[in-house]
Amino acid sequence: MYPAIMKKVFAEFLGTAFLVAIVVGSGIMAINLSQDVGVQLLINTISTVFGLYVLITILAPISGAHFNPVVTMVDLIQGKSSTVQFIQYSLAQVLGAITGAALANAMFSYPLLEASTKIRSGGNLYIGEIVATAGLILVINLLVNQKNLVVVPAAVAAWIGSAYFFTSSTSFANPAVTIGRTFSDSFAGIAPECAPKFIAAQVLGALIGLGLTKVLTREK
Numbered sequence: 001m002y003p004a005i006m007k008k009v010f011a012e013f014l015g016t017a018f019l020v021a022i023v024v025g026s027g028i029m030a031i032n033l034s035q036d037v038g039v040q041l042l043i044n045t046i047s048t049v050f051g052l053y054v055l056i057t058i059l060a061p062i063s064g065a066h067f068n069p070v071v072t073m074v075d076l077i078q079g080k081s082s083t084v085q086f087i088q089y090s091l092a093q094v095l096g097a098i099t100g101a102a103l104a105n106a107m108f109s110y111p112l113l114e115a116s117t118k119i120r121s122g123g124n125l126y127i128g129e130i131v132a133t134a135g136l137i138l139v140i141n142l143l144v145n146q147k148n149l150v151v152v153p154a155a156v157a158a159w160i161g162s163a164y165f166f167t168s169s170t171s172f173a174n175p176a177v178t179i180g181r182t183f184s185d186s187f188a189g190i191a192p193e194c195a196p197k198f199i200a201a202q203v204l205g206a207l208i209g210l211g212l213t214k215v216l217t218r219e220k
Contacts, residue, residue, distance in 0.1 A: 009088050011063035013096040015055045019067050020100030020180040021107075022051035027187030028108045040187060041164065049161035056153035065153075068174040069093055070206035074137055077210060090176070097180025105184050116182050116189030120169065121197065128169030129201035130208065135159055136173050137209025138216075145217050175199040 026047030030040035056065040066072045069090040075081035081089075102112050139159050143152050163171030172178045172190070178199055182192040190198065 005085075005088070008063040008085075009092045011059045012066060012089050013092040013099075015059045015063070015065055016067045016093045016096030016176055016180075017100035017103065018055055019048075019052060020097045020177055021104045022100075023048050023177065024101050024104035024181065024184045024186060024188045025107055026051075028104065028110070028184075031187050032108075041170065044188065045161050045164040048164070049157045052160060053153045053157040056156060060149075060153070063089075067093060067096075067176070068136075069176055070133060070137070070174070070202055071140065073203070074141070074206055074210050093176035094179055097176040098183055101180040101183040105186075108186075110184065110186060113183045114185045116185045116191050118185070118189040118191055120190045120194045125169040126197055126201040128167035129172060129198055130205035132160075132163040132167045132169065132171040132173040133202045133205030134209035134212065135163065137206050138212050141210065141213040142216065145213070169198070172198055173202060173205070175202055178202070 023044070027040070027044045029047075030043035033043065034040055055067065059065040064075075066075075066089060069086075072081060072086050072089045072093075076083065076086045098113070104110075105112055105114065136156065136159055139155050140152065143149065143155060160171055160173065163173065172181070178190060178195050181188055181190045182195050183189075
């Protein structure tokens with residue numbers, strides 16, 4: 001692995017670790033600050049939106065700031081990434097997500113790694129994940145196609161923030177983050193047995209998002 005590739009892979013690991021630490025940590029802080037579920041979700045959302053914006057802004061010039069295996073998968077399908085890079089990025093993202101969950105747990109004196117008991121299942125939630133992920137891929141790919149990269153951090157963060165509230169699943173939209181969240185029995189957690197169907201919905205959503213992109217960018 002060449003040094004330049006190592007730097008990119010480490011950026012993906014670090015960015016995903018911070019992202020999951022933000023999601024899980026702000027969720028724990030939220031339940032410490034309020035018993036109102038709406039307020040808890042708002043705290044979690046605001047922290048995630050701000051954190052995601054910063055992480056994409058600072059790490060996009062290094063690795064592209066994917067932090068998400070389905071984003072890398074879509075790049076692979078479009079020929080923008082190699083199979084080797086897809087594997088490297090995906091492994092880094094998953095390991096980063098688990099590390100981020102452990103970091104958040106440690107900050108709030110939770111067990112370092114603990115399987116979540118929070119059940120999230122049902123067709124309505126899977127539809128929510130399909131919608132959230134399709135929208136995420138559509139936002140990213142349309143902006144890249146339009147060469148409007150400067151607004152990607154804000155647009156992606158805004159989409160995720162919006163999807164926290166308008167989707168039934170509160171917008172995981174990321175297989176690595178989903179896996180990381182199985183390791184925290186907290187507000188943002190998801191039981192391990194629920195994760196596979198969430199991830200399947202995310203992959204399907206990503207493919208739909210790519211399909212929508214092709215329809216909207218097709219030249220006559």
